[in-house]
Amino acid sequence: xxxxxxxxxxxxxxxxxxxxxxxxxxxxxxxxxxxxxxxxxxxxxxxxxxxxxxxxxxxxxxxxxxxxxxxxxxxxxxxxxxxxxxxxxxxxxxxxxxxxxxxxxxxxxxxxxxxxxxxxxxxxxxxxxxxxxxxxxxxxxxxxxxxxxxxxxxxxxxxxxxxxxxxxxxxxxxxxxxxxxxxxxxxxxxxxxxxxxxxxxxxxxxxxxxxxxxxxxxxxxxxxxxxxxxxxxxxxxxxxxxxxxxxxxxxxxxxxxxxxxxxxxxxxxxxxxxxxxxxxxxxxxxxxxxxxxxxxxxxxxxxxxxxxxxxxxxxxxxxxxxxxxxxxxxxxxxxxxxxxxxxxxxxxxxxxxxx
Amino acid sequence: xxxxxxxxxxxxxxxxxxxxxxxxxxxxxxxxxxxxxxxxxxxxxxxxxxxxxxxxxxxxxxxxxxxxxxxxxxxxxxxxxxxxxxxxxxxxxxxxxxxxxxxxxxxxxxxxxxxxxxxxxxxxxxxxxxxxxxxxxxxxxxxxxxxxxxxxxxxxxxxxxxxxxxxxxxxxxxxxxxxxxxxxxxxxxxxxxxxxxxxxxxxxxxxxxxxxxxxxxxxxxxxxxxxxxxxxxxxxxxxxxxxxxxxxxxxxxxxxxxxxxxxxxxxxxxxxxxxxxxxxxxxxxxxxxxxxxxxxxxxxxxxxxxxxxxxxxxxxxxxxxxxxxxxxxxxxxxxxxxxxxxxxxxxxxxxxxxxxxxxxxxxxxxxxxxxxxxxxxxxxxxxxxxxxxxxxxxxxxxxxxxxxxxxxxxxxxxxxxxxxxxxxxxxxxxxxxxxxxxxxxxxxxxxxxxxxxxxxxxxxxxxxxxxxxxxxxxxxxxxxxxxxxxxxxxxxxxxxxxxxxxxxxxxxxxxxxxxxxxxxxxxxxxxxxxxxxxxxxxxxxxxxxxxxxxxxxxxxxxxxxxxxxxxxxxx
Numbered sequence: 001x002x003x004x005x006x007x008x009x010x011x012x013x014x015x016x017x018x019x020x021x022x023x024x025x026x027x028x029x030x031x032x033x034x035x036x037x038x039x040x041x042x043x044x045x046x047x048x049x050x051x052x053x054x055x056x057x058x059x060x061x062x063x064x065x066x067x068x069x070x071x072x073x074x075x076x077x078x079x080x081x082x083x084x085x086x087x088x089x090x091x092x093x094x095x096x097x098x099x100x101x102x103x104x105x106x107x108x109x110x111x112x113x114x115x116x117x118x119x120x121x122x123x124x125x126x127x128x129x130x131x132x133x134x135x136x137x138x139x140x141x142x143x144x145x146x147x148x149x150x151x152x153x154x155x156x157x158x159x160x161x162x163x164x165x166x167x168x169x170x171x172x173x174x175x176x177x178x179x180x181x182x183x184x185x186x187x188x189x190x191x192x193x194x195x196x197x198x199x200x201x202x203x204x205x206x207x208x209x210x211x212x213x214x215x216x217x218x219x220x221x222x223x224x225x226x227x228x229x230x231x232x233x234x235x236x237x238x239x240x241x242x243x244x245x246x247x248x249x250x251x252x253x254x255x256x257x258x259x260x261x262x263x264x265x266x267x268x269x270x271x272x273x274x275x276x277x278x279x280x281x282x283x284x285x286x287x288x289x290x291x292x293x294x295x296x297x298x299x300x301x302x303x304x305x306x307x308x309x310x311x312x313x314x315x316x317x318x319x320x321x322x323x324x325x326x327x328x329x330x331x332x333x334x335x336x337x338x339x340x341x342x343x344x345x346x347x348x349x350x351x352x353x354x355x
Numbered sequence: 356x357x358x359x360x361x362x363x364x365x366x367x368x369x370x371x372x373x374x375x376x377x378x379x380x381x382x383x384x385x386x387x388x389x390x391x392x393x394x395x396x397x398x399x400x401x402x403x404x405x406x407x408x409x410x411x412x413x414x415x416x417x418x419x420x421x422x423x424x425x426x427x428x429x430x431x432x433x434x435x436x437x438x439x440x441x442x443x444x445x446x447x448x449x450x451x452x453x454x455x456x457x458x459x460x461x462x463x464x465x466x467x468x469x470x471x472x473x474x475x476x477x478x479x480x481x482x483x484x485x486x487x488x489x490x491x492x493x494x495x496x497x498x499x500x501x502x503x504x505x506x507x508x509x510x511x512x513x514x515x516x517x518x519x520x521x522x523x524x525x526x527x528x529x530x531x532x533x534x535x536x537x538x539x540x541x542x543x544x545x546x547x548x549x550x551x552x553x554x555x556x557x558x559x560x561x562x563x564x565x566x567x568x569x570x571x572x573x574x575x576x577x578x579x580x581x582x583x584x585x586x587x588x589x590x591x592x593x594x595x596x597x598x599x600x601x602x603x604x605x606x607x608x609x610x611x612x613x614x615x616x617x618x619x620x621x622x623x624x625x626x627x628x629x630x631x632x633x634x635x636x637x638x639x640x641x642x643x644x645x646x647x648x649x650x651x652x653x654x655x656x657x658x659x660x661x662x663x664x665x666x667x668x669x670x671x672x673x674x675x676x677x678x679x680x681x682x683x684x685x686x687x688x689x690x691x692x693x694x695x696x697x698x699x700x701x702x703x704x705x706x707x708x709x710x711x712x713x714x715x716x717x718x719x720x721x722x723x724x725x726x727x728x729x730x731x732x733x734x735x736x737x738x739x740x741x742x743x744x745x746x747x748x749x750x751x752x753x754x755x756x757x758x759x760x761x762x763x764x765x766x767x768x769x770x771x772x773x774x775x776x777x778x779x780x781x782x783x784x785x786x787x788x789x790x791x792x793x794x795x796x797x798x799x800x801x802x803x804x805x806x807x808x809x810x811x812x813x814x815x816x817x818x819x820x821x822x823x824x825x826x827x828x829x830x831x832x833x834x835x836x837x838x839x840x841x842x843x844x845x846x847x848x849x850x851x852x853x854x855x856x857x858x859x860x861x862x863x864x865x866x867x868x869x870x871x872x873x874x875x876x877x878x879x880x881x882x883x884x885x886x887x888x889x890x891x892x893x894x895x896x897x898x899x900x901x902x903x904x905x906x907x908x909x910x911x912x913x914x915x916x917x918x919x920x921x922x923x924x925x926x
Contacts, residue, residue, distance in 0.1 A: 286523075286619030289612060294602030297592055301601070 007109070007146045008045040008070060017231075018174065023049070025172070025227025026104045026133055026211060031056035031190075033129055033220060037099035040064070042088055042120060043106025047074025050081050053102070062098070064091060089115040093123045102131045105209075108147045114159070121163045127217035130164060132156060133172070133209055140208040153210040160214035168219055172209035173202050177228050196226055356392030357658035359651070361410045363398045364419035369539055369548045371412045372398065374439065374576055377488045378410070378481075381647045389651040400424035401434075408654040409434040413457060414449035419538075431456055433657045435650065437481060438462040439576070442470045443569035454478075459653050459663050461646070464572045465595040477665035479649065483575045484641035489583040491550065492557040494635060502527035503617050504559040504586065506547065506577065509533040512610075513565045514848040520614040521842075521913050525819045527621055529912040530559070531840065533851055544853045545911065556584040560627060561617045564590035565610055578605065582634040587627060589617045598641065604634040731760040732826065732870075733805035738767040738813035739792045743918045745770060751816035752809075753778065755823070764803060766795040767813070793882035793892035800873075800881050808871050814917045815841070815868045821914035825870040828910045835875030835900055836907040839914025841866040853909045856901025859894060865907075867893040868915045875905060
């Protein structure tokens with residue numbers, strides 16, 4: 001069995017959680033439209049959605065995914081479908097083949113999204129229906145490492161509208177549900193007898209996914225659809241509570257041992273090793289600190305000493321040099337040659353200003 | 356011939372008097388070339404004499420001398436001040452206020468000489484140096500009993516820095532002598548003077564030097580006394596330490612790591628010996644002759660009525676002098692002095708006749724056994740509302756009781772909750788809430804028959820070897836109790852001074868942590884447990900110890916670290 005890596009939904013591992021209802025409800029909507037149609041599930045993963053569509057009356061079902069492992073798993077899961085390994089940006093199908101093309105939660109995983117849209121439309125038969133969904137990055141938590149670019153609803157609509165005539169946008173909201181049934185009478189699949197009572201109006205910002213339905217032909221009327229799956233939340237919570245209690249007990253025992261050491265309790269060997277290492281570190285750091293502090297003291301002394309050695313001599317030398325320079329300058333200014341060359345210097349100044 | 360009188364005020368600082376005596380001795384040693392007659396050292400009023408010249412430490416002398424003994428204007432015109440205080444200390448302000456009254460001034464450090472000159476008081480530098488009067492060591496290879504020594508009055512800054520870093524020398528022999536910053540009228544166990552101080556330095560490997568308040572100038576007197584006796588100086592970074600070489604003659608460091616550096620040095624005996632030898636050699640080359648000759652010359656000029664020309668030292672350029680604060684006495688009276696009246700005592704028999712309120716949750720047979728010897732020691736840990744749970748203290752105590760005949764008694768608020776898997780030598784006492792900490796402790800006192808009882812609050816964690824050090828101190832003395840310094844939760848020191856009943860009347864300076872002789876506790880009547888004494892039980896017990904003529908001995912190093920106490924009822 002394919003192990004879950006977080007990139008794909010695998011019902012065997014993720015069933016009973018909200019993610020199952022999220023994924024199922026999109027295929028449930030497609031199932032409403034697939035009867036008698038040739039269907040392509042683009043980005044089919046392990047094929048559980050393809051299986052659902054085939055079971056809902058599709059004339060034929062094909063699936064394509066980049067992962068060989070997923071395709072192998074899908075082939076075993078749905079022998080009646082045609083699964084192919086392939087790139088969404090280069091679909092391994094002829095033009096105009098499918099009446100319904102679905103691409104759920106796959107577009108955000110690829111880089112060439114425009115090319116993927118082109119390909120999805122290429123394999124769509126005239127008048128066929130395209131359904132594409134993406135996480136809505138305005139609501140969906142950031143940081144999924146498998147997502148290259150999540151499309152906001154407007155991007156999805158634009159991508160479809162630039163290729164197909166009619167586009168409808170659906171926003172997928174998260175809901176809490178509680179169901180009252182008699183016994184185990186509710187079957188899996190479509191259930192016309194369920195009365196849906198919306199307890200509170202939809203809340204803005206609770207739509208982590210968007211889905212477009214598009215076609216060059218007329219679009220069918222689309223129902224509001226709710227996907228439900230039994231929750232395993234209680235079991236998960238119970239398991240975690242037990243695990244936490246066990247962990248807390250272990251910690252408490254260790255704490256008691258640490259707080260109230262027995263007189264005869266042997267000191268663990270790793271503690272002794274740790275202590276030895278810490279002692280060695282402390283000694284090395286202490287020695288280093290000691291040397292650094294002495295350098296600092298010496299440097300500070302040198303920087304703040306009022307008369308560093310040789311300073312007086314340097315100052316005296318500088319004074320002599322300055323005095324000598326001043327005397328030479330005075331001699332020069334008083335010399336005959338300096339006075340005679342004054343017009344030349346003025347001319348030079350005028351020329352330099354002009355240039 | 357000019358007579359030179361070095362004069363200290365009556366009741367003045369021993370430190371100042373000793374310094375003037377040393378300088379006087381060095382002037383005398385000049386002999387005839389000083390051109391002086393007699394050189395004397397005295398305390399009190401100026402000795403009379405028309406040709407007499409006087410040397411005083413100005414802030415000491417003028418502030419502590421009564422009005423009747425103050426010098427005449429004529430005498431002041433023949434007086435030289437030797438200034439020793441540093442900018443950054445409140446006492447420097449007093450120096451500034453008084454030094455202008457005399458005819459000439461000399462100062463033992465650069466920064467204060469600079470400051471006085473800047474303030475319009477011409478002041479020469481007096482360079483201290485080696486004196487045989489300070490050297491009781493003589494360069495021998497004698498054994499040194501103390502590893503680390505600290506000498507100096509306590510102030511919040513020193514207290515905090517010591518508390519932060521003292522853990523670095525837990526395994527070493529440490530002596531912190533930190534008297535309060537107040538006049539010393541009589542000998543104190545934490546204030547060493549004269550030959551005793553010099554011998555202590557000769558018996559110590561390292562002395563840690565921390566500046567007082569905001570001073571930064573190197574404490575030359577302390578350093579010279581130490582280095583003259585082979586005690587290596589580990590000092591806070593300083594100004595004005597030339598001609599000493601950092602790393603060769605003296606070790607410098609940040610105020611927060613001096614004990615770390617001392618510990619590092621102690622672990623390297625070769626380096627320690629090198630620094631000791633180098634510093635001794637360096638200071639022996641530092642002569643005081645030039646300064647003492649100058650002092651003699653100034654004295655001669657003054658005696659002859661010549662206004663001396665003061666040679667200002669080259670302007671040192673301290674970037675900024677620290678401000679001199681007005682000293683707030685940390686240990687001044689808290690204003691809630693205990694009554695002079697000693698509370699009525701309860702006798703031993705009365706105490707033990709009290710009904711046992713507690714029900715013990717563990718068998719008392721071990722604690723109450725009849726054959727416990729003189730070396731038995733029980734630990735009493737009490738918790739009051741808002742204090743940390745008993746584990747904080749207990750976990751530090753248990754490892755130190757290994758191999759001893761000891762039982763740990765937990766009592767007070769929340770003790771009964773301390774169920775857990777306790778070792779067999781721990782007994783939990785349920786408390787009567789109305790009894791308070793005093794009553795809870797008394798319950799345990801009745802339940803224990805050990806010869807010595809270590810009393811702790813649940814706020815107190817013992818530092819390494821605390822039990823061993825307390826026992827040693829108690830065994831070596833005839834005091835009723837022994838206690839060590841306590842590092843408070845906010846990082847200062849308390850219980851830092853020796854036991855003085857008189858001081859307890861002014862300030863609550865002794866914490867609960869102490870090792871008591873059980874007999875002393877019983878004779879003192881235990882802790883008061885009346886509601887009116889709530890919060891004063893510990894101070895009251897200490898007070899009554901003195902009232903009965905008893906005393907306690909201080910282990911001069913931190914032995915306990917306190918945890919925070921929550922304000923009960925505060926949200």
